Amino acid sequence: MLVASGLVKHYGGVTALVGVGITLAAGEVHALVGENGAGKSTLVKIISGVVRPEGGTIELDGVPVRFADARQAAGQGVAIVSQELMTYDDLTVLENLFPYGAPRRGGLVSTREMRRRAQPVLDELGLDPPPHVRTGELPLADRQLLEICRALLQEPRVLILDEPTSALPRDAAARLAEVTRGLARRGLAVLYISHFLEEVMRVATRVTVLRDGRTVLDGVPTADVGLDSLVTAMLGQPARDTAPPPAVPRRPGGTAVALTGVTVPGRLRSVSLDAAAGEIVGLAGLQGAGHLAVLDAVCGRARPSAGTVRLPDGRSPRSARHAVTEGVAYISGDRKGRGLMLDKPLWENITAVSWLGQGRGGPMPRRSRLVERSRGHLERLRIRGDVHARAGDLSGGNQQKAVLAKWLDAAPAVLALDDPTRGVDVGARTELHDLVRELAASGRAVLIASTDLAELVELCHRVLVFQHGRVVDTLAGDRLTEAELSLSMNAGFADSPH
Ligand SMILES: Nc1ncnc2c1ncn2[C@@H]1O[C@H](COP(=O)(O)OP(=O)(O)OP(=O)(O)O)[C@@H](O)[C@H]1O
Ligand SMILES: [Mg+2]
Structure with missing residues (x-):
């Protein structure tokens, strides 16, 4: 459905991506992993029109596309939930859900229409925020879920989640994993970035690994990669065993x-x-x-x-x-x-x-x-x-x-x-x-x-x-x-x- 290839991006002297590509198919959850700074967010920002690459191409259903901004990408069915929370803290929950124009009736913003459209998605994510509360007052986890709601309301064909669970408590993370799988079953292509490797390997069917702005594993079936080899691919070396905590001193310092x-x-x-x-x-x-x-x-x-x-x-x-x-x-x-x-x-x-x-x-x-x-x-x-x-x-x-x-x-x-x-x-x-x-x-x-x-x-x-x-x-x-x-x-x- 979406094919990106040869993407190149520099920030000043920093090379973020050198010739990276990714292929997303309808109906799959595709994991994207790598060390901090490997280039994951840069890659997905390019795919979703937030950042412009210096080189490379993106095709949607075989047609080359070039997004001027995120709004244009959203218009073509590519939605992103970025790593940085992007909620507008002074707006209400419902207002936050319709960033590209709230539904109107007779020229006026219709709260009732907003609620009608949003409710099924809010329910699906198990989110029940009081409608008139300012978003800034919500707990972090709810704000994160709200962003996911917002992306889903754009009815995307490609949904990109950049560390969606890093702010979520366990139960909410598990629910999101469930929702993600459901979306893929409905035919969406989901690209999922996470540092919780066990979680992401459970949810995803394929995995791409970046290291230092390059691809080291390219869309390999998750069933074929063990956790150990995944970590080795990410770090370029096997992970160290963690030491047990040192004994508390017999006579602790008080x-x-x-x-x-x-x-x-x-x-x-x-x-x-x-x-x-x-x-x-x-x-x-x-x-x-x-x-x-x-x-x-x-x-x-x-x-x-x-x-x-x-x-x-x-x-x-x-x-x-x-x-x-x-x-x-x-x-x-x-x-x-x-x-x-x-x-x-x-x-x-x-x-x-x-x-x-x-x-x-x-x-x-x-x-x-x-x-x-x-x-x-x-x-x-x-x-x-x-x-x-x-x-x-x-x-x-x-x-x-x-x-x-x-x-x-x-x-x-x-x-x-x-x-x-x-x-x-x-x-x-x-x-x-x-x-x-x-x-x-x-x-x-x-x-x-x-x-x-x-x-x-x-x-x-x-x-x-x-x-x-x-x-x-x-x-x-x-x-x-x-x-x-x-x-x-x-x-x-x-x-x-x-
Ligand atoms: N706006 C920017 N200006 C300058 N350098 C940037 C900018 N955005 C990213 N970089 C650099 O590009 C490289 C890749 O960053 P990126 O955010 O893509 O990493 P990441 O894989 O998403 O890491 P993390 O797991 O920490 O989110 C890093 O070295 C980062 O410092
Ligand atoms: Mg990132």
Whole structure:
């Protein structure tokens, strides 16, 4: 149905694609995978008219096409849900769904008509947002699903999903996988980019792998590729085994973070927990279970109405800003929301916290030193980009790595992590995990929430499971498995009225 070939794209001195092609057939889910910065988003932006290539061709049903912009591509049946969220936060949900002109009646925008058309698609995705709410107020996962709705409302023949599940909790991701398969059965060609390799291999029938802007596997049936060979193709080398977390020191350096009887209205009910220096403590739960409120309380972003939060020096975080100066690093997978100064060079982003937060009035370090230090982080985390490049020009996954680098540069005493490896490739995930272990081993306390249960099992010394704002279970040792975690998070919900 769609055949792209010989696509070439440079950004300044950066070669994003050199002669890459892809073939999409009606009725298939085609996976596109590769390391952060491999060129995946560039390829799909070209196919969907967002970016213009310097060379190469695209054919739709055998007819050469050249899209001037995304709207033109949409008109020809090619719709994209991009990696960056593109919702208009000040518009309502319904307004967001009709970007190229809302349906009108008698010259007026018809809300009723919008709802009539949107409802079946909203239902299909299991989305039920209040119609008049501003989109910016919705949770990230809902905004992501909303974008998918918007694409489907264009009734595309080719649907491109660039990391659609990187913001979604597990159940929503599973639902989306189901929907995706259904769309293919209806005859759409779906191109699906994801770093969740198991997920994507389950959903897709063929896979294309990019590395450094070149094709290394070209539309191979997923049944013929094992996960190991896929990873090897992506990285150009086999993945390393991950080390188990180092033992918590026998005499840990004392309690680093402690919550005592903490209540956050509507989120946490009299919760007490602590993490020792050197310890990696997991926080698990379904959406709204309260585990994320613990991170917010530690980071000074949620004010307890009762109880106390103590940081390593015994002080309580008074505000988000105060928590940073007390050495708390908060890293979230929602990198768009609270991560980077997109217009500033990478080195400034990476060194911003450490000299603002910890310089405490001291002289600003020499610029060349900051640049040099940033360069070290880039190498360590294998960030693809120049220290002087705008942060906004990095690929999505490399931006996430840059957020991490920024906090690592600040040498925090406490790490509060929320889905830190969302959208990060397998190689970098291992690298990040090693870093977290190293930081813990050097005396930092780590609190981590993750929708990726394997991540919790691999990293944590123990995991606290939350339901309804309380800790209901603690898993460690032999009980710390994905199956036990999932069971514990969901226990009691099967027979509840919903
Ligand atoms: N607007 C831009 N300006 C400059 N460089 C860019 C721009 N967009 C992408 N690049 C560069 O092109 C290369 C490919 O980026 P691309 O976004 O296609 O990667 P990706 O495979 O989608 O990675 P990720 O998994 O991190 O999303 C990267 O080196 C990136 O830094
Ligand atoms: Mg990308």
